Amino acid sequence: MSFLLHLLMIGVTVNGSPQASSTADLLQMRVKLNKSLQDEDYSDGLLQSLHDAARVFELAIIEQNSLSKVSWFSTAWFGVDKNSWVKALSYQAAVYSLLQAASEISSRGDDRDRNINVFVQTSLFRLFAPLESLIRDELSGKQPEAYEWFWSEQVPAVVTSFVNYFEGDPRFTTVTSLSKKGTVLGFGSASEMSLLMLVLTCIAAITKLGPAKVSCSQFFSMIMEITGRLLDMLIDIVPISQAYNSITDIGLQREFLVHFGPQAAAARVKVERDSEEVIFWVNLVQKQLQQAIDRERIWSRLTTSESIEVLEKDLAIFGFFIALGRSTQSFLSANGFVNMHEPVGDFIRYLIGGSVLYYPQLSSISSYQLYVEVVCEELDWLPFYPRQRGQHKTVPVA
Numbered sequence: 591m592s593f594l595l596h597l598l599m600i601g602v603t604v605n606g607s608p609q610a611s612s613t614a615d616l617l618q619m620r621v622k623l624n625k626s627l628q629d630e631d632y633s634d635g636l637l638q639s640l641h642d643a644a645r646v647f648e649l650a651i652i653e654q655n656s657l658s659k660v661s662w663f664s665t666a667w668f669g670v671d672k673n674s675w676v677k678a679l680s681y682q683a684a685v686y687s688l689l690q691a692a693s694e695i696s697s698r699g700d701d702r703d704r705n706i707n708v709f710v711q712t713s714l715f716r717l718f719a720p721l722e723s724l725i726r727d728e729l730s731g732k733q734p735e736a737y738e739w740f741w742s743e744q745v746p747a748v749v750t751s752f753v754n755y756f757e758g759d760p761r762f763t764t765v766t767s768l769s770k771k772g773t774v775l776g777f778g779s780a781s782e783m784s785l786l787m788l789v790l791t792c793i794a795a796i797t798k799l800g801p802a803k804v805s806c807s808q809f810f811s812m813i814m815e816i817t818g819r820l821l822d823m824l825i826d827i828v829p830i831s832q833a834y835n836s837i838t839d840i841g842l843q844r845e846f847l848v849h850f851g852p853q854a855a856a857a858r859v860k861v862e863r864d865s866e867e868v869i870f871w872v873n874l875v876q877k878q879l880q881q882a883i884d885r886e887r888i889w890s891r892l893t894t895s896e897s898i899e900v901l902e903k904d905l906a907i908f909g910f911f912i913a914l915g916r917s918t919q920s921f922l923s924a925n926g927f928v929n930m931h932e933p934v935g936d937f938i939r940y941l942i943g944g945s946v947l948y949y950p951q952l953s954s955i956s957s958y959q960l961y962v963e964v965v966c967e968e969l970d971w972l973p974f975y976p977r978q979r980g981q982h983k984t985v986p987v988a
Contacts (some may be wrong), residue, residue, distance in 0.1 A: 633843075636688075636795035639755070643684035643748050644677075644803075651676050654736055678805045679728050682721045685796055685804055687745055689718040691752030692792050695766055696785055706782050706823060710789055712906040713816045720808040762788045779827045786824050787836060793817055794840040817842070818849045825850075831870050847971035855973050866868055875969065879906035883961075891957045892949050908945035909965030914974055915941025916966055921975040 693714040696707050729737045757766045765784040793813060801810045815918065824833045830850075837846045854871040880902045883889065889901040896904070914968045915938050922930060922938075945961070952961060 620960070624729070627915065631978040634795075634798070636791060637798045639752070640681070640684045640688060640795055640799055643687060643751070646685075646748065647680035647744060648676050651736070653681065655733075657798055675728060675732065678803075679725055681799070681803045682725050683740075683745060683749065683800070685809075686718050686721040686725065686797070688750040688752050688792050689714050690745075690749045691787050692758060693718075694753055695756060695788065696768075704782075705744045705860060706785065708821075709823070712784060714789065714821070717809060717816065721804075725904065726759065762917055783824065783827050783836075786820055786827070786854075790817070790820055790824070790837065790842060791840045792819075794842045797845070798841060814845070817845055817986060821846060830867050834870070834874070836847050844971070851971040852973055861942075861984045867895070875910060875972065876906050877901075878968050879909045879965055882964050886960060886964050888957070888964065889963050891954075892955045904948070905945070905961070907974055908948070909961070910969070911944065912962055913940075913966050913969040916962070916972040 601777075693711055696710045696714070696813055725740075726737075729740055736825040756762050757765075762784050765788060775917060793816075796804070797813070801807070804810070821833070821837070824837075827837075834846060837843060855916075857868065883905045884898075884900050892901060894901065918941070919930075919938050927934075942962070946958065954956050
């Protein structure tokens with residue numbers, strides 16, 4: 591059943607009672623969004639459900655206005671989109687409801703007072719608090735008559751729909767399954783990981799939705815920090831390779847790399863997992879570079895008897911040193927070392943241009959520039975040196 595249709599069936603209401611909307615939009619949405627939460631990519635399915643929930647809020651508010659004796663829309667707005675504030679509020683309410691559903695699940699059972707549950711609840715509160723404030727201010731200012739109706743009927747219905755969906759997803763069974771007495775069926779790290787992944791999946795969907803839809807700068811100013819702390823907790827529970835795969839599956843790969851990039855570059859790994867984490871990062875860097883080189887078919891510019899696999903591996907290794915050389919050059923330049931002479935200058939030039947000695951075909955300007963751009967862009971999450979304010983982008987060696 592579609593998320594939207596489920597919302598309509600459980601009673602998202604107008605004027606206090608369920609309505610069979612006469613709007614063509616609502617009827618079309620029932621068909622169009624029939625599989626919104628059955629998407630193979632879970633975070634994409636959840637993203638669609640946010641659009642669905644926002645649309646439901648919007649249609650309910652507009653219909654409520656049409657039945658109200660007092661217009662919700664200022665006559666001064668004639669000639670512009672009179673519903674623009676409704677659209678923004680609807681997306682804010684959809685995100686708020688999703689986070690409330692996650693919060694409700696995290697507060698269940700006998701384990702609700704565990705450190706991880708408390709942290710999740712606190713983090714979710716920090717995220718939805720500015721949204722709640724915006725929504726309350728907007729409703730109070732635009733139409734106070736709808737205030738109670740919205741918070742007592744509309745929001746709880748959408749929250750319930752999100753909760754029901756989470757309960758039906760096997761990935762979150764260990765944290766959503768409760769006995770009638772309220773005891774969590776899951777236990778230990780399994781339930782902890784399930785809870786963290788549930789919240790991170792919500793964040794992934796909201797991140798894909800983007801700040802333009804949500805229109806709450808305070809919310810997005812906090813989301814990266816909270817995501818990072820959740821990721822830190824995740825790798826305390828499971829190996830970093832497992833965490834990376836899980837996070838990549840939900841669409842937060844970039845956030846994972848940016849958060850842990852400084853730690854990887856500085857070789858700050860957990861003592862008990864030092865070799866495992868080092869191997870993970872080395873393999874990941876090589877894999878990313880090889881995939882980027884294959885994607886851009888850089889190997890096709892070379893004439894050699896070597897196999898494509900060997901070429902990709904060689905180019906990945908050279909690519910790492912190119913990124914290191916460019917980063918070194920940029921770091922030294924930012925610290926006042928502009929004119930670098932021997933042996934430092936020669937060493938940096940060798941790092942950046944050494945690949946040409948082994949594969950002369952790369953010496954053509956177009957091939958070399960593409961190669962450098964690809965490898966540097968692919969590893970932009972890996973800071974070889976501490977970042978500085980006002981640091982300029984890397985400058986090519988003359």
